[in-house]
Amino acid sequence: MKNEQILLSVSNLTKNFGGIRAVDSFSFEVREGSVTGIIGPNGAGKTTVFNLVTGLYTPTSGSILFRGDEIGGNRPDAIVRKGIARTFQNIRLFNRRTCLENVLTPLLQREKCSFAGALLGIPSVRRLERELHDKARGLLADLGLEKYALFQASNLPYGLQRKLEIARALATEPSLLLLDEPAAGMNPEETRNLANLIAEVREKFGVTILLIEHHMDLVMNICSPIVVMNFGGLLATGTPDEVRADPKVVAAYLGTSRRPTNAATEESGKESCRSFGAHVPGATSRRPTNAATEGEGADATGVKGENNERFGN
Amino acid sequence: MDYILSIVILAGINMIAVLGLSIFTGFTGLFSLGHAAFVAVGAYTSAILTYYYYVPYFLALAAGAAAAGAVSLVIGVPTLRAKLRSDYFAIAILGFGEALRVLLENLEITNGARGLPGIDDFTTLPIVIACLAGGVFIARNFLRSRWGVACIAIREDPIAAETAGVRLFRTRLLSLVVSAVFCGLSGGLLAHFLSFIQPQMFTLIQSTQLLAAVIAGGMGSISGPLIASFVFIALPEALRVAQMWRLVAYGLLLVLIMVYRPQGLMGYSEITTFFRRSSGRDGGRRS
Numbered sequence: 098m099k100n101e102q103i104l105l106s107v108s109n110l111t112k113n114f115g116g117i118r119a120v121d122s123f124s125f126e127v128r129e130g131s132v133t134g135i136i137g138p139n140g141a142g143k144t145t146v147f148n149l150v151t152g153l154y155t156p157t158s159g160s161i162l163f164r165g166d167e168i169g170g171n172r173p174d175a176i177v178r179k180g181i182a183r184t185f186q187n188i189r190l191f192n193r194r195t196c197l198e199n200v201l202t203p204l205l206q207r208e209k210c211s212f213a214g215a216l217l218g219i220p221s222v223r224r225l226e227r228e229l230h231d232k233a234r235g236l237l238a239d240l241g242l243e244k245y246a247l248f249q250a251s252n253l254p255y256g257l258q259r260k261l262e263i264a265r266a267l268a269t270e271p272s273l274l275l276l277d278e279p280a281a282g283m284n285p286e287e288t289r290n291l292a293n294l295i296a297e298v299r300e301k302f303g304v305t306i307l308l309i310e311h312h313m314d315l316v317m318n319i320c321s322p323i324v325v326m327n328f329g330g331l332l333a334t335g336t337p338d339e340v341r342a343d344p345k346v347v348a349a350y351l352g353t354s355r356r357p358t359n360a361a362t363e364e365s366g367k368e369s370c371r372s373f374g375a376h377v378p379g380a381t382s383r384r385p386t387n388a389a390t391e392g393e394g395a396d397a398t399g400v401k402g403e404n405n406e407r408f409g410n
Numbered sequence: 411m412d413y414i415l416s417i418v419i420l421a422g423i424n425m426i427a428v429l430g431l432s433i434f435t436g437f438t439g440l441f442s443l444g445h446a447a448f449v450a451v452g453a454y455t456s457a458i459l460t461y462y463y464y465v466p467y468f469l470a471l472a473a474g475a476a477a478a479g480a481v482s483l484v485i486g487v488p489t490l491r492a493k494l495r496s497d498y499f500a501i502a503i504l505g506f507g508e509a510l511r512v513l514l515e516n517l518e519i520t521n522g523a524r525g526l527p528g529i530d531d532f533t534t535l536p537i538v539i540a541c542l543a544g545g546v547f548i549a550r551n552f553l554r555s556r557w558g559v560a561c562i563a564i565r566e567d568p569i570a571a572e573t574a575g576v577r578l579f580r581t582r583l584l585s586l587v588v589s590a591v592f593c594g595l596s597g598g599l600l601a602h603f604l605s606f607i608q609p610q611m612f613t614l615i616q617s618t619q620l621l622a623a624v625i626a627g628g629m630g631s632i633s634g635p636l637i638a639s640f641v642f643i644a645l646p647e648a649l650r651v652a653q654m655w656r657l658v659a660y661g662l663l664l665v666l667i668m669v670y671r672p673q674g675l676m677g678y679s680e681i682t683t684f685f686r687r688s689s690g691r692d693g694g695r696r697s
Binding site: 151152153172173174177178182183185189190191192193194198201202203205206207208210212215216217218222226265266268269 | 547548551552554555556557559560562563566567569570571572573574575576577578630678
């Protein structure tokens with residue numbers, strides 16, 4: 098394990114939104130081939146880290162090295178081309194397009210072809226299009242979506258939309274795949290299937306996986322190492338057993354004896370976490386505002402704040 | 411007969427401009443209240459070239475289209491780079507369009523507000539039809555190319571598009587340039603059909619009419635806006651017997667479409683898919 102290469106290395110990463118420090122000199126590493134999990138109470142800054150790594154936010158300070166190259170502050174599309182793909186906490190598909198077109202979009206962006214040739218529809222362009230169509234269908238088949246190729250993405254059931262988003266991310270041929278709460282809104286059965294799917298995807302596409310998740314069962318089963326965040330910084334890191342046994346982690350999730358406890362936190366998503374934030378008066382004064390920065394903020398994607406104006410409509 | 415012919419030609423010319431705006435608004439999801447400016451650039455450039463410099467007609471048409479594309483960069487680069495939200499962009503381009511019209515009214519070479527009379531009337535119905543058919547062909551190919559697919563991805567979700575590898579600024583700019591080129595071609599044809607142009611023909615009202623055709627025809631559709639454009643040009647003329655009521659009917663039609671089909675006539679689909687659906691091949695898969 099020791100000799101495996103470091104794929105992503107984040108060090109002293111900091112992100113401020115106005116006076117709020119959402120990520121506070123956070124450092125962690127992702128080894129090639131691993132399934133690394135990021136956990137932490139809502140508002141801990143997990144999604145902000147994803148947004149920084151994928152270029153949706155520019156870091157205030159700190160560095161993000163991918164295969165040794167600094168990518169902090171690069172444009173999202175440049176980072177995708179380097180091999181980091183992601184899914185979103187609140188699914189973001191091209192809703193009015195078919196599943197096939199959703200997967201075809203990133204595939205096409207990878208191709209170089211002449212603009213004039215494309216406008217005139219010359220045979221070589223047509224041939225390329227057919228090849229990519231087949232490739233897209235293959236990807237859909239890999240995720241068990243081949244039946245839905247011509248369905249409009251928004252008409253798919255929720256669980257399949259998540260799969261489609263993974264298929265679209267895989268179409269960029271990433272070496273690192275970031276999954277932002279892939280099991281959100283899934284029942285236990287679906288969550289188990291998701292664990293299998295993640296294992297399959299990792300096997301088949303040879304991708305390294307970094308995932309944010311609130312389902313502790315899922316994280317403890319498939320992730321190693323696990324990185325625990327709290328208040329924008331690193332709280333603990335280690336194997337599932339180490340993390341589970343770490344008193345700091347237990348305190349962050351359950352509170353210490355001096356504070357009111359909130360046992361529901363690790364089970365479910367926002368509602369309990371919101372109350373978690375509100376019910377821990379002992380936690381620093383920054384806590385509630387920070388919670389508002391992530392998760393429950395205005396924009397459902399976790400992309401918001403100063404960068405909002407970048408994304409038109 | 412001449413009268414009907416001229417209406418059909420005018421409708422065809424308008425359809426080419428609407429086709430361009432449809433790429434920008436219907437497929438890229440950016441609104442524009444200034445595309446008449448690009449029609450004006452195409453019209454004036456080609457007219458000046460044939461009028462003063464005796465440049466061959468088709469060359470002048472191409473130059474007009476190219477000039478419109480170049481002018482679109484002037485407004486597109488600063489506004490799209492700043493990633494203005496769609497509604498702000500619509501306002502910015504509105505100001506640009508009006509400023510350009512004032513410029514045309516004050517330049518020597520455009521003969522100011524009096525306009526340019528006596529332009530050769532080269533434009534005929536076969537030429538318009540050929541340009542329109544070629545335009546539809548190129549627009550369709552564009553929209554299935556990587557660039558067009560990127561435009562549609564931006565319309566659906568700019569953030570997801572970026573994380574799928576789409577270059578936001580470049581793609582939006584390209585969409586604007588392509589749409590401006592269509593409008594420029596339309597302008598060149600218009601100038602050489604009417605044989606007279608003046609700045610008053612390219613005001614905000616014209617921009618609004620282009621946008622109305624795209625919205626009423628349906629976002630994300632090529633055929634819808636073309637049908638709407640034809641109807642909007644032909645209808646007021648066909649209703650001329652009703653005299654002053656014709657504009658009321660025009661407005662009423664627009665309101666009715668928006669109330670009963672907010673997605674437009676063909677929102678996000680093409681007329682061809684209806685035929686396919688009725689033959690059962692696409693059976694209800696797309697809503």
